[in-house]
Amino acid sequence: MNNPPDISQDPKEYEEYARGIQKHVRGYLMVGALLLTFTAITVALSYVDFGARKANVAVAMLVATLKAGLVAAIFMHLAAEKRLIYRILIFTGFFVMGLFWLILLAWYDYPIFR
Amino acid sequence: MEIPYTVSTRPDTGLWNAKIGIWLFLASEVMLFGALFSAYIFLRIDAAPGTWPHGLLNVPVGTMNTAILILSSVTVVLAWAALKMRRYRAYWWYMLATISCGVIFLVVKLGYEWPQKFEHFGAYIKPDALAKYEQYLGNERRIEKGLEPRIEITGHLHSQNTKEYEVALDPVNAEPNNPFMDRPHFFPLPVTDKIATIEKADVQRATMFLPTHSAYFASYFTITGLHGLHVLGGVIVFIYMWLPVSKKLYQRNPEHLANRVEVSGLFWHFVDLVWIFVFPLFYLL
Numbered sequence: 113m114n115n116p117p118d119i120s121q122d123p124k125e126y127e128e129y130a131r132g133i134q135k136h137v138r139g140y141l142m143v144g145a146l147l148l149t150f151t152a153i154t155v156a157l158s159y160v161d162f163g164a165r166k167a168n169v170a171v172a173m174l175v176a177t178l179k180a181g182l183v184a185a186i187f188m189h190l191a192a193e194k195r196l197i198y199r200i201l202i203f204t205g206f207f208v209m210g211l212f213w214l215i216l217l218a219w220y221d222y223p224i225f226r
Numbered sequence: 227m228e229i230p231y232t233v234s235t236r237p238d239t240g241l242w243n244a245k246i247g248i249w250l251f252l253a254s255e256v257m258l259f260g261a262l263f264s265a266y267i268f269l270r271i272d273a274a275p276g277t278w279p280h281g282l283l284n285v286p287v288g289t290m291n292t293a294i295l296i297l298s299s300v301t302v303v304l305a306w307a308a309l310k311m312r313r314y315r316a317y318w319w320y321m322l323a324t325i326s327c328g329v330i331f332l333v334v335k336l337g338y339e340w341p342q343k344f345e346h347f348g349a350y351i352k353p354d355a356l357a358k359y360e361q362y363l364g365n366e367r368r369i370e371k372g373l374e375p376r377i378e379i380t381g382h383l384h385s386q387n388t389k390e391y392e393v394a395l396d397p398v399n400a401e402p403n404n405p406f407m408d409r410p411h412f413f414p415l416p417v418t419d420k421i422a423t424i425e426k427a428d429v430q431r432a433t434m435f436l437p438t439h440s441a442y443f444a445s446y447f448t449i450t451g452l453h454g455l456h457v458l459g460g461v462i463v464f465i466y467m468w469l470p471v472s473k474k475l476y477q478r479n480p481e482h483l484a485n486r487v488e489v490s491g492l493f494w495h496f497v498d499l500v501w502i503f504v505f506p507l508f509y510l511l
Contacts, residue, residue: 129311130311133307133310133311134311136307137304137307140300140303140304140307141300141304143300144296144297144299144300147296147299148293148296148297151289151292151293151296151505152289154505154506154510155285155289155412155510158506158510158511159409159412161409165511168511169511172506172507172510172511173503173506175506176502176503176505176506179502180499180502180503183299183495183498183499183502184495184499187299187300187303187491187495187498188492188495188496194239194240194241194245195240196239196240196241196246197241197245197246197249200246200249200250200253201249201253203253204253204256204257207257208256208257208260211257211260211261211264212260212264212267214264215264215267215268218268219268219271219272
């Protein structure tokens with residue numbers, strides 16, 4: 113879904129513009145309903161025994177990532193954003209992955225309970 | 227002085243300034259919460275068997291708060307869309323709904339969920355005394371079934387003297403061999419009236435459910451506390467944009483107000499996004 117364009121100063125174009133926004137509003141409501149559904153699914157799945165706790169964590173994180181993706185893409189307009197913002201986010205992603213990677217390294221370095 | 231590029235796009239970046247500003251800020255926020263989440267992962271994967279609690283939080287209340295935050299994310303984006311369509315009345319109502327959701331979230335968190343934890347008591351039993359409390363822990367059966375051992379007795383602290391604690395037991399410790407207690411439940415079970423006496427000499431450490439209780443509650447209170455501060459910050463900003471002072475800006479330059487709502491909305495969605503991970507990690511898993 114694209115960002116609604118900036119409003120036109122021309123009153124003739126205004127009506128069409130408002131209708132365009134209205135279409136986006138419907139999308140936002142749908143995404144809200146989807147997010148609520150996924151929340152219910154997350155709760156329900158946490159009571160299903162997938163064999164190991166690790167498997168339950170993996171499933172829940174998968175659903176959470178999906179929800180986060182919806183929020184970022186639609187509510188935060190990342191589905192269609194200017195290039196500079198993607199550039200900022202690529203850096204952020206790189207550094208945050210580094211952060212989690214460090215944890216992994218520390219874990220292998222410090223085997224108390226394994 | 228007129229602040230440049232509040233509405234028009236700056237030629238070299240292709241964006242109005244606040245948009246880049248908020249995204250740079252959110253990038254730093256990702257690192258802040260990323261650091262806390264990675265600490266959570268580290269603490270959790272290296273937690274000794276039985277030391278990472280499961281099912282201590284109130285899932286229905288947590289689910290409700292999740293739904294409230296999602297709802298507020300929808301209303302704030304609708305408020306922005308209403309401004310874009312130049313419908314100030316609708317904007318005003320959507321903003322009020324958003325503010326109310328934020329306030330309800332905080333009241334539930336700080337007025338109900340946290341205080342409930344402060345009243346709950348847990349005593350970790352020393353490894354060599356575990357057998358003595360087998361009737362509350364049910365570890366023989368748990369080891370047989372390949373489950374993690376229980377090393378903590380929880381409930382409401384009735385009384386204590388220099389030698390012992392008297393605890394009204396949680397159902398888990400009142401009926402430790404009931405298979406129903408092997409997994410947590412959606413609706414929290416109330417504390418039973420069965421009282422256990424625990425000798426202080428057998429206790430490794432005993433506290434209420436405070437940050438000092440365990441790595442679990444330390445990370446729970448740190449992350450939900452910081453998240454709560456973010457909700458509070460968002461609510462304060464939204465109140466400013468909902469007050470009559472913003473109507474003046476709307477009359478002067480509606481697009482400027484729409485852009486302000488957009489960037490604060492971006493912050494609000496980020497706060498919602500963090501909660502999407504906090505909720506399963508602490509309440510469900």
